[in-house]
Amino acid sequence: MSMPNTRHRDAQTGVDEDNPLARRIVEVYHLLFERYGPQHWWPADMPFEVIVGAILTQSAAWANVEKAIANLRREDALNPAAIRALPMERLAHLIYPSGYYNAKARKLRAFVDHLGERYADSLDRLFALDTASLRAELLAVHGIGPETADSIILYAARKPIFVVDAYTVRVMARLGLADNGTDYHSLQALFTSSLPHDESLFNEYHALLVRHGKDVCKKSPQCDGCCLALICASPGA
DNA sequence: GGCCAGGACACCA
DNA sequence: TGGTGTCATGGC
Numbered sequence: 001m002s003m004p005n006t007r008h009r010d011a012q013t014g015v016d017e018d019n020p021l022a023r024r025i026v027e028v029y030h031l032l033f034e035r036y037g038p039q040h041w042w043p044a045d046m047p048f049e050v051i052v053g054a055i056l057t058q059s060a061a062w063a064n065v066e067k068a069i070a071n072l073r074r075e076d077a078l079n080p081a082a083i084r085a086l087p088m089e090r091l092a093h094l095i096y097p098s099g100y101y102n103a104k105a106r107k108l109r110a111f112v113d114h115l116g117e118r119y120a121d122s123l124d125r126l127f128a129l130d131t132a133s134l135r136a137e138l139l140a141v142h143g144i145g146p147e148t149a150d151s152i153i154l155y156a157a158r159k160p161i162f163v164v165d166a167y168t169v170r171v172m173a174r175l176g177l178a179d180n181g182t183d184y185h186s187l188q189a190l191f192t193s194s195l196p197h198d199e200s201l202f203n204e205y206h207a208l209l210v211r212h213g214k215d216v217c218k219k220s221p222q223c224d225g226c227c228l229a230l231i232c233a234s235p236g237a
Numbered sequence: 238g239g240c241c242a243g244g245a246c247a248c249c250a
Numbered sequence: 251t252g253g254t255g256t257c258a259t260g261g262c
Contacts, residue, residue, distance in 0.1 A: 013238085041243090042261080053243090055244095056243065057243050057244085058242095058243085058244040058245065059241090059242065059243090059244045059257085059258090060242060060243080060244090060258090060259075060260090061241080061242040061243085061259085061260070061261070062242080062243060063242090063260080063261075064242085064260060064261085065243085066258060067259095067260090069243085072240090096259075097259060097260075098258090098259075099242090099257080099259040100245095100256090100257045100258050100259080101257090101258070101259080102257075102258090103245085103246085103256085103257045103258085104257090107245085120256040135244090142246085143246080144245085145244060145245045145246085146244090146245095147243080147244065147245090148243095148244070148245080151243075151257090163243085165244085166242085166243080166244085166245055167243070180239090198250080206243085207243090210243055213243095214242090214243095
């Protein structure tokens with residue numbers, strides 16, 4: 001994972017180095033990467049597993065999601081046909097540790113049904129869509145909202161789209177660049193208009209925001225020990 | 238015992 | 251259109 005060198009990449013990417021907001025977004029990335037290093041989120045060798053994880057992680061702790069995925073793997077059910085073949089009760093039981101198991105069982109089923117009906121279970125075919133069409137296609141599936149759709153596009157399809165989540169809002173609020181009322185697409189646009197459209201960069205940046213949000217912004221109301229403290233506009237916000 | 242986690246949907250005014 | 255309730259386990 002290489003960090004963007006804004007001094008040299010501007011000419012290549014069109015990122016406006018004179019834009020203080022864009023500079024700040026890039027600066028935050030550098031500071032987070034320096035502090036935490038690469039996060040190794042979802043190496044997409046198993047895109048279907050990534051999609052399952054993206055759905056199961058909705059409002060759930062990742063450790064619990066891992067248990068649910070392990071159950072599915074043990075059942076040899078980490079593929080669309082197997083999930084479709086499972087009785088809903090059995091599917092819900094397997095994903096029980098991730099919480100909301102009945103609701104999430106319906107969501108998983110909705111996705112594999114959609115994938116089967118329209119793409120013959122081929123993620124390659126689904127991912128062949130351009131990003132906007134893919135996003136619209138995913139949003140049409142029950143249980144897939146903006147964040148889950150973007151997570152699938154970024155981490156499974158490996159297309160450059162920025163994922164906004166609760167941690168992103170929390171960290172950006174600390175920096176004075178957002179508040180709790182900032183809508184998803186405005187915050188997403190803040191990143192995509194400030195950074196090179198690079199899939200591995202967006203992957204790493206989102207993972208770093210989650211790491212930082214967990215480590216510091218939540219636990220330390222006064223930004224104690226925060227690597228962003230010097231540029232933090234509103235400690236304690 | 239309460240809070241929160243890598244959200245989304247249904248319902249209502 | 252915006253606000254609220256619901257879905258629910260597991261770790262701290």
